[in-house]
Amino acid sequence: MATIRQVAMRANVSVATVSRVINNKGYVDANTRKIVLKAIEELNYVPNSVAQVLAGKKMKVIALIVPDISNPFFAELAKAIEEQARQKGYTLFLCNSSEEEQKEFGYIEVLKSKSIDGIIFATHHLNEAMLDHCRDLPVVLMDRAWIKQSLNKDTFVISARNQRGVQLAIRHLLEMGCRKIAHIYGPQQVITARERRLSYQKEVERFSWYSDSLMAPGYFQIEGGRKAIQALLKKHPDIDGVFVGNDTMAIGALKGLHQMKIEVPHQVAICGFDGIQMTRMMEPELTTIAQPIEAMGKKACQILIDLIEGNKKPKQHIEFDVQLIVRGSTKRR
Ligand code: RIB
DSSP states (O other): OOOHHHHHHHHTSOHHHHHHHHHTOSOOOHHHHHHHHHHHHHHTOOOOHHHHHHTTOOOOEEEEEESOTTSHHHHHHHHHHHHHHHHTTOEEEEEEOTTOHHHHHHHHHHHHHTTOSEEEEOOSOOOHHHHHHTTTSOEEEETTOOOOHHHHTTSEEEEEOHHHHHHHHHHHHHHTTOSSEEEEEOOTTSHHHHHHHHHHHHHHTTSTTOOGGGEEEOTTSHHHHHHHHHHHHHHOTTOOEEEESSHHHHHHHHHHHHHTTOOTTTTOEEEEEEOOGGGGGSSSOOEEEEOOHHHHHHHHHHHHHHHHTTOOOOOOEEEEOOEEEOOTTTOOO
16 A cells, blocks of 8 residues: 655655645645645555544544444434435444443444544433533434433434324324224333323323323334233223334334234224334335434434534524324224
């Protein structure tokens, strides 16, 4: 691999001149710049990224930390962010914390040691200690990476209107004729799951049929959704509608209903939340509350790159609207 010294010799200039051309810093006349760039091309020289960082140049590398890459929501989010980063000439490092706080903290250490330019957090363990650790680094918080409101004023937050989504889901199930609606909820230490459960309760607690026993945990997992629907129907055989806190649990619940030979939507109508592509592959296709995953990912990436490149903007919490996508798992008429 060619070195900066070989480039200097080829172009008959000093190493310092080559360094100024590479890092676009300091004066180099046009003709000399042209000669140096020609020598770089002929020798196929690739600047050493550590040297570039030491020269104060940005690596143009950002990181996204997600809690569960096996969940299609995060895979689709990572894809959107990677596409936006590439368009802006940045590389994306994808880190999966497996919902482990220590792993998340460890990633921050490693990323900082690699002179990462900025981090997007989509995990729920983020706290003041971690943010302090990132103090000198541009960060954007997404989705469940909310932290105490007092801290959010210092950071950009991107999320979806969870409460609005629950209202749309419950209203739709009622319009489809449902008269007893259950809820399968995600892990309550995750703000998005907690918000959706609380919103479900707010929407249905006025009905005489409501009881807390109409809610069951599904842990944001497919198997959790399957087990939850079976437990709910054992307790309340007259349930005729289910709002599920995310699509992976809804897919599991569909499987559970099929195993119990319960017809969807005629006996039980079911609505999920996220809008992942896989909802279209189900039979019947899953009605869901779609989050604008791609738009949120691209926005988060653009804000982070603006912060990295010094385009200062006032910190804000950007909430994206969600959309009810009606399909066969609820459409009774
Ligand atoms: O499906 C994963 C869930 O975790 C999504 O609803 C998303 O909002 C995240 O919080």
